Amino acid sequence: MLHSFMRATALAGASVVLAASASAQETQRWRLDFEADKPQSITIENAQGHSDSYWYLTYKVTNGSGAERPLSLGFQLITDLKDPKKLDQPLIYRAQTVAKVEKAIERRLGKDLVGIGELAGATIGDGDTVEGIVVFGKVDPNVDDFKVEVRGLVDPLSREGSRAFVERKVMWIHYERKGDEFFVSLDPLKRRKVEWKVLARDEVRLPKKYDGR
Numbered sequence: 001m002l003h004s005f006m007r008a009t010a011l012a013g014a015s016v017v018l019a020a021s022a023s024a025q026e027t028q029r030w031r032l033d034f035e036a037d038k039p040q041s042i043t044i045e046n047a048q049g050h051s052d053s054y055w056y057l058t059y060k061v062t063n064g065s066g067a068e069r070p071l072s073l074g075f076q077l078i079t080d081l082k083d084p085k086k087l088d089q090p091l092i093y094r095a096q097t098v099a100k101v102e103k104a105i106e107r108r109l110g111k112d113l114v115g116i117g118e119l120a121g122a123t124i125g126d127g128d129t130v131e132g133i134v135v136f137g138k139v140d141p142n143v144d145d146f147k148v149e150v151r152g153l154v155d156p157l158s159r160e161g162s163r164a165f166v167e168r169k170v171m172w173i174h175y176e177r178k179g180d181e182f183f184v185s186l187d188p189l190k191r192r193k194v195e196w197k198v199l200a201r202d203e204v205r206l207p208k209k210y211d212g213r
Contacts, residue, residue: 074151
């Protein structure tokens, strides 16, 4: 468990509160509260003395579901550009571990954050909060519209009467920004909307003595 990172204070600055929670008593399906600052960029000097700009997102996730839950979060940034290797698919940037970038962001913000590499096998206790960071890498400066996909915020098991389904349900946070390839700052970034999306759904049979939560 990430006890050293669990706290109930809000992220510094103007954060976007995303309505991602519902009580376990009402739905029998837990969800985690999720808040995110807008994506930003940071410039780091590489070993050759050149500068590279990395996009990142800071967030806060809180468990108010009534029990300890897995903290198996996943992130990716899906752009409006085409993947040059697969022209029928969008260009996607997945969360990555870049230690020097994470350390630089922590210095900028003056706080310790949970990196994506620390989430493997982690849990979050009831009433606890974790502040984290996601690095997406060197994103193409021509990106104007994109969405951040967040996985792991919802109980994968969904029940409808006596039937049960395993769902891969994600949150999509849609953004747009103005500018061109000569202006890579994310200052003009605007959040357009937030939506939930079920990417896959398969019916399963529950054990006879399955007790819910």
